[in-house]
Each structure stands twice: as C-alpha cells, then as structure tokens.
Amino acid sequence: MLEIVGVTKQFGGLTALQDVTFTVERGELVALVGPNGAGKSTLFNIIAGAFPPTRGRIVFEGRDVTSFSSHDLARLGVARTFQQTTLFGEQTALENVLHGRHRHVRARLLAGLLATPSYREEQREVERRALGVLELLGIAAYRDAIAADLPLGIQKLLTVAIALATEPVLLLLDEPAAGLSGEEIDELAALIRSLETAVVLVEHHMDLVMEICDDVAVLDFGRLIAHGPPAAIRGDPAVIDAYLGEAVDHVEAD
C-alpha cells in the first residue's frame, strides 16, 4: 500500500537518508527505529509530505505521491501526528476533532451562509462523528475543555483523535509515547493495536515497538540496516551493533 522506493535525502552536504526502500502493507503496523540522527524523522516527514526527497519515490496505493503536499496526502487518507504535541490550543477538544473531519465536509459556502436545513443537518452529523472519535479514545468527558489546558497525556490522545477523525488509510505517529507514563503508554499501545488502518510510527520506547508492531524498520546513519518482524530484529547483529551492544529491549528515550 505504501512503497518507499530508493529514497535519498540530502541537506546541503549531509546525507540524511541513503537509498531507503521498504513497503508497508494494508493494515500493517510498522515501527521506524534507530539511534538519534539515524534519519527516522526525515523519512517520516518525507512520507507525510512535509518536504520531498532528493531522489527516490513514495508510492501510495499505486500512485506516485512524491511531490504531493501534506494537504493533498491527507485527502488521500494519510494522517499524521507531530513530534511536538500540536493542537488547536485555543479551541475545545471537540472543536479540535471537528477540524479533523475537514476532508469529509463538502465545501458549501452559500448553503452555510444561508444556514439551510440540510447544511445544519450535515454539521450535526459532523459533530456526532467527532464526538464518536473522542468516545473511542475515552476522552469524551473533556469535549468542552480548552485543548491547551489539558494534561499532556490527554493532549497526546487528542492529537491521535484529530488524525483518526480524518478516517485515514495510513496513520503516521511521530513519537506518540514521548512524555507519557507507563500506564498511559499501555493504553496507547492497546489503542494503536485496535486500529484497522496501517500505522507507521517513530518511537524510542522499544518495549512498545516490540510488543505491538508487525514489522520494524531500523535506520542507522540514513541507511536501512534491517527490516523484519520484531523477533528477527531483536537478534540481528547489525541492529545490535548500531545500538553499540546495548540490549535492544532497554534502549530508552533520549
């Protein structure tokens, strides 16, 4: 469903990614891991359409989307979260998720100005759907709270809620567990596992990665050094080498 084909990214003289190729199947859960500076975030941002690769292609559902902007990609069903918790901070939790419904709302400015019955019915339907997403994540009680005032754990869930409200085919999560407590991470793991969409996540918490992912892609110095199921990755000499002999299970967030 998602093919990353020979992606290379150079920033000036620095090669952040070197000829990275792998695929993500429909409904698959893939983790991007690697030491700091390995190029995880760069690859993640290229997949999300934040900037284009220097060479190589991104193919999504058989379509070359290499040069697509992030809003074009979102409309095809690619949603993402940001490493730094990004929300519509001044608005309520429900309003945040309402924005997430954007690609499913028809643009009908005239009907909106006149507030026609069908337009109002559509807006109510949008609100029902948004509320449904908050309920799915168990944060519906916060619907009217201002997003910026919420505790970090709830904010993280809200960022996922916004992305899920777009009903993505592919969900990109950038360090969703950063800053969460052990209990919150468990909840998040259960949530991610329950999703039917394909997920690509960048994550430092190896426990989480090994526990929930179908596949792990390991980057080191911009190259893909291993790609396979967690059990195979765990014993891969190149991976152990990249982490300087640390037991992979115990690599922690920086």
Place this chain on the structure above:
Amino acid sequence: MKRGLLGLVIAALALLPSFGEPYVLHVAIVVLIHVVYAQALYVIMRMGYLSFGHAGYIALGGYTSALLATKLGVSPWIGFLAGGAVASLFAWALGTVTLKLRGIYFSLSVFAFAEVVNAVFRAFEAFGGPAGIAAVPRPVLFGTRLQTHAQFYYVVLAVALVALFFLYRLQWTRFGFTLLALRTRETEALAESIGINAARHKTLAFVVSCCFCGLMGAVHVPYLRFVSPFVFTFFLSTDLMVYVMVGGLGSYWGPMLGTVLLTGLGEQLFAAGYYKSLVYAVVLLVVILALPGGLISLPRIFRRGATRERVVPADATAARER
C-alpha cells in the same frame, strides 16, 4: 432575547432619521461605515493576521466608484459593486503572494501595498493627482438624487446591514470555523496535515475582508463627495486595528463595540484631532494591559468569576477510568 435586542437596534436605526438632526445622522453614517471596515478587518485578524494597510483597499474601492462616476458617468450603484470587485481582485493578487508570510512581514507587505496605492493615485493626473477627485455624485433612486443626510443614511444602513449579516454568517460557516485552524504557523501545519488547503482558505478570507472594505469605501466616497490620496491613509488602517482590539477579538460583536465607542462617543467627546489620537492610544494601552480580550470580554469575566479556574470537567477523571 438576543434576537429581540437586535431587532430593536435595527428598528431604532431605521427610525433614526425621523428623530435625528443632520449632525446625528452624519455621526451615524460615519459609525456605520467604520463598523463595516472593522468587521471586515476582523475576518483576517480572527485567523491571526494583522494588516497595516486595509485603508489601501478602502481607497481602491473609493477611487473605483469615484472614477467610474466622474469620468465615465457610470451609476454609483454599479460603482459600489465595482469598488468591491476591484479591491477583491487586488487582494487576491497580493494575498496569493504574501499570505505565506506571518506576523510583521505580512503586515508590512499590506502596508507597503497601501502606500503604493495612494502614491499611484497621487502621481497620475488621470486619477486626480494630489488634489484628488471632487464632485463625486451621489446615487439616484426613483429619480431622486440622494443629497440629504437622511436619504444617504438609508443607503449606508442598507449596505452595512447586508455586509454585517454576511460577515456574521460567514463566521459560523464551516469555512469560518476552518479559518480558526490557521491562527499560527504550528496550527497551520496541523491543519495542512488533516487536509486543509491553508493557502486557499487564507486567500479567500483576505479577499472577502478586502472586498467589503472596497465596497464600503465605494459608498464612503460619494458620501464625502470627494476623494484624495490623503483620505484613506495609514492612520485609518491603524485606527481600524485599534477598534478591533479595544472591542475584543474573541467575539463577532467585539470589533463592532470598539468601533461604535471609539468613533461614535470618542469623536463627540474629543472632537479635536490631537485629543482623538491621545484618547485612542490611552484606551488601547489600558485595554491591552488590563483586558486582553477587549471590552467584549468584560461580561464573560464577571459571569465566570469563581468558576473560571475549573477548566477540566469534574467528572472527567471518573469517565476515563470507566
């Protein structure tokens, strides 16, 4: 109750010429015109953009209607629409390029544009040069040229009500809601990630904002019967921002409140020009420092009082554990 109050205000405005002297009507006309300017500016301030140059779009609309009427003999009614259209066109052209910029860079680009507009009008005799254009005709309705204050008042009232209704409704459409997602660079990135075409939304919002400034400018000039490069200047642009900020950005009624108080009462109490600037400056400082939400936030602050601290609903924790 709100609807009743609104109806009462509109009825009072409609009946004003039966009671008011010409001077009262003059103040009412000036206030109505500036209310539309401020509400139009509010469209982009609500999405996090400041403009130091909206007067440029007002001038474009005003000059369009004045030139059409005096040089080509076009009816001022058509001039009104043409004023809005010309301002929209230039807003689209500038907005496409400059709305990528944020903060002071955008504000200054609009400022520069407004200065260019007035400089061009001043430089070319075809546009009236430094002396401007005099004897701009008023529109004709049912064979009567609308020369008195009372007659023209109804023109201004009608245009203002239509504009204000449109701008009010716009805010409550999905489009108006989406503009709130574009308030900062960070939220704009988030908005893009969920499929919002930020550039297109911002450009349309800017065009709407400038369109109503151009339209009202095109009404303003026939009222004055005169326009020159020194009528719609930088000072008008900044005054409009003061109105919006003093009234408050948090609600549609904020900019309106600020404009009515500062242009209406302010001009009455402090008719002399120097005092006006001084009063505006002091009021703005006090509001920014003591009341960042503007005057419109006062009732809300009183109402919330003690419960203001409780941001997270009390049953939220319980609901999560379930």
